[in-house]
Amino acid sequence: MNEITLRRARAADVPAIVALLADDALGRTRESPGDLAPYETAFAEIDGDRQHLLVVAEREDAVIGTAQLTFLPGLSHRGATRAQIEAVRIGGTARGTGLGSALIEWCVERARERGCSMVQLTSDASRTDAHRFYERLGFRPTHVGFKLDLTGTAH
Template sequence: MGDLTIRRAVAADVPAIVAMLADDPLGATRESPDDPAPYTAAYVVIDADPHQMLAVAERNGQVVGTLQLTFLSGLARRGATRAQIEAVRVASGERGSGLGATLMEWAVEQARDRGCGLVQLTSDTSRTDAHRFYERLGFKASHVGFKLDL
């Protein structure tokens, strides 16, 4: 299947990332790959922030996976830093290949390297397959999340 590299995303990766975000039932209703401006602006902010890491998995020169890590400092848990994993996506042709697990293992290792005491994520309640995937990786459904659209 070719060599896999996981690395920090660059601006040229944004269209491929957006395409993966839009390639599922939820993303299809909330993403607009035909309008790159908001994604490009968001990438600039993310890339400039030392507490953010937008990552891509690349195989044979093609972006085939992505996730975003945010490092959150806090007073709780004796001042522990948390790593928040968001927007985990794998290209449709790579699903079921183990790439998702590899991406998640990489993210957890990044969190360890940054001295984080906890890795957390949220997943839409409709993504039951994703919930089983995260539980297989050792994550526990320990909290109820709330969001407020603005």
């Protein structure tokens, strides 16, 4: 397998990241790769905030994976900071190569470097393969999550 680089995302990566987000059954229903304006606005906000880190996995100048890491300071757990991993996606040709594990491990290491007490993530209830993957990496399903859609377009 060719060399893979994990790095902070750049604005030029937004189209490839959006394509990854849209490349599954759930993503096809909620992402709009034909209109990048809202994604570019969101990227600028993410990139400008030290509490957020958007990462890409790159091979031969092509983005083949992504994840977002957010640092959440809080008062509970004695003022602990948590890291939240979101939007983990691996391109079809790179699935099953160990890249997903490497991406999650990279995020966990960044959380350790920032002094986080735990790393958490959520996964859509229908993604049973992803749930098994996260459990193999040591994550445990300890909580039940709830969402309230404020847009009227629940997904």
